[in-house]
Amino acid sequence: MSSSTLPLPNSATCPFGPPPEISAIRESASLPRVSCPTGIEAWLVTRYADVREVLGDPRRFSVRAGTAGHILANHPPDAPINPGEFPRMEGADHLRFRHALAPAISTAKRMTAIQPVVQRIVDDMLDELATRAQPVDLHEQFAKPVNSAVIAELLGVPASARELFLRGAESFFNGDADDLDAAKMPLYACLQDLIARRRTEPAEDALGILVGRREDFTDLELLITAVTLLFAGYDTTSSMISNATLALLADPVQFALLREDPAVVPGAVEEFVRQLGVGTGLLRIAETDTEIAGTPITAGDYIVVSVQGANHDPAQFSDPDRLDFRRDTREHLGFGFGPHRCVGQQLARLELTVVLSTLARRIPSLRLAVPFEEVTFKTGTPNTAPAPLPVAWDEIRPG
Numbered sequence: 001m002s003s004s005t006l007p008l009p010n011s012a013t014c015p016f017g018p019p020p021e022i023s024a025i026r027e028s029a030s031l032p033r034v035s036c037p038t039g040i041e042a043w044l045v046t047r048y049a050d051v052r053e054v055l056g057d058p059r060r061f062s063v064r065a066g067t068a069g070h071i072l073a074n075h076p077p078d079a080p081i082n083p084g085e086f087p088r089m090e091g092a093d094h095l096r097f098r099h100a101l102a103p104a105i106s107t108a109k110r111m112t113a114i115q116p117v118v119q120r121i122v123d124d125m126l127d128e129l130a131t132r133a134q135p136v137d138l139h140e141q142f143a144k145p146v147n148s149a150v151i152a153e154l155l156g157v158p159a160s161a162r163e164l165f166l167r168g169a170e171s172f173f174n175g176d177a178d179d180l181d182a183a184k185m186p187l188y189a190c191l192q193d194l195i196a197r198r199r200t201e202p203a204e205d206a207l208g209i210l211v212g213r214r215e216d217f218t219d220l221e222l223l224i225t226a227v228t229l230l231f232a233g234y235d236t237t238s239s240m241i242s243n244a245t246l247a248l249l250a251d252p253v254q255f256a257l258l259r260e261d262p263a264v265v266p267g268a269v270e271e272f273v274r275q276l277g278v279g280t281g282l283l284r285i286a287e288t289d290t291e292i293a294g295t296p297i298t299a300g301d302y303i304v305v306s307v308q309g310a311n312h313d314p315a316q317f318s319d320p321d322r323l324d325f326r327r328d329t330r331e332h333l334g335f336g337f338g339p340h341r342c343v344g345q346q347l348a349r350l351e352l353t354v355v356l357s358t359l360a361r362r363i364p365s366l367r368l369a370v371p372f373e374e375v376t377f378k379t380g381t382p383n384t385a386p387a388p389l390p391v392a393w394d395e396i397r398p399g
């Protein structure tokens with residue numbers, strides 16, 4: 001197959017699903033080459049079994065070039081790895097961070113503690129939306145600020161610094177290096193302050209737990225770890241909130257299901273992550289001469305695995321393009337697979353569950369303010385999402 005350019009063009013009828021070209025690529029005998037926005041060429045892997053093989057074998061396929069090194073101009077694949085930038089580390093170096101992070105951000109105890117905080121953030125944001133003129137851009141004015149506030153709360157960043165957090169996350173994804181430099185300084189200063197405080201005042205937030213458990217982490221490692229959580233959790237979750245909301249507004253029957261039976265929501269969340277997660281794939285680099293599904297790969301070659309390709313592979317999921325909240329989604333790859341699978345997945349599930357059930361309960365009249373065909377989608381970050389997402393409603397009910 002000839003070389004294509006990422007991101008592949010999306011379908012006009014389902015622009016937030018996988019590009020239609022993926023189906024043909026999945027069936028072709030050899031892997032295609034793709035040109036990526038950061039200027040590199042890569043092999044594109046789209047079949048479920050092949051994606052799992054690549055993600056599950058870090059000895060052959062390393063993440064050191066950065067998950068999004070094919071997409072983000074300010075994060076090129078040859079950038080040096082910073083201390084604390086654990087998603088680009090392998091083996092013992094990587095595990096040192098993963099082991100420390102588990103109790104800080106993913107245990108059932110942490111999720112129970114943070115659930116009411118997430119609910120309050122969502123309710124406060126809806127109360128504020130109720131005062132604004134309609135239509136409202138739900139992506140910009142709800143999904144992004146809710147999500148950056150949740151990550152700030154997770155880390156223990158005070159509410160007064162939320163704006164700074166949001167701006168820091170935005171600047172990472174808007175591709176403007178000067179903007180990133182300008183936003184970094186106050187963000188770093190705020191986190192440095194917090195880390196210094198956590199060294200002397202223990203606390204049950206993620207930074208407090210990290211400091212308490214691993215006194216051998218340097219301040220710089222803690223700072224970069226915190227920023228990494230913000231950057232890794234920001235575009236993924238806010239895009240998913242907007243994608244899932246649009247999917248519900250485009251399909252009133254499914255939205256009604258959520259309103260009538262809140263117990264459906266966790267299954268819906270998992271199905272949305274399967275169907276709509278991480279549009280432009282994950283980057284790997286071959287550590288050795290090898291092959292993937294019969295295509296020879298040379299050490300140093302880049303590989304992009306298409307998570308959406310895998311999650312829509314009919315060999316793994318029957319009728320994969322159909323939204324089915326009762327589907328068995330256990331083996332989906334929307335949160336990755338292998339040693340680098342998403343460390344924030346429990347938080348993402350919790351946040352999406354709170355957001356979708358609260359939207360269904362408090363704004364049952366929520367609707368698109370433009371015809372579906374007129375919704376435009378952002379490109380340039382690893383996640384596709386409707387941006388802007390213009391919505392309107394009759395009433396926002398009290399929380």
Ligand code: HEM
Pocket residue numbers: 055063067086087088098151228229230232233234236237240273277278282283307333334335336337339340341342343344345347348
């Ligand atoms: C729906 C929302 C989310 C989706 C779809 C998602 C998806 C993913 C995927 C596919 C990976 C694997 C990357 C790879 O193998 O190259 C990943 C890793 C990661 N995610 Fe998420 N994520 C989400 C939310 C979050 C949140 C809320 C956080 C943190 C607050 C987070 C933090 C991370 C980190 C730090 C990694 C790197 C883990 C490692 O390398 O060990 N993610 N995520």
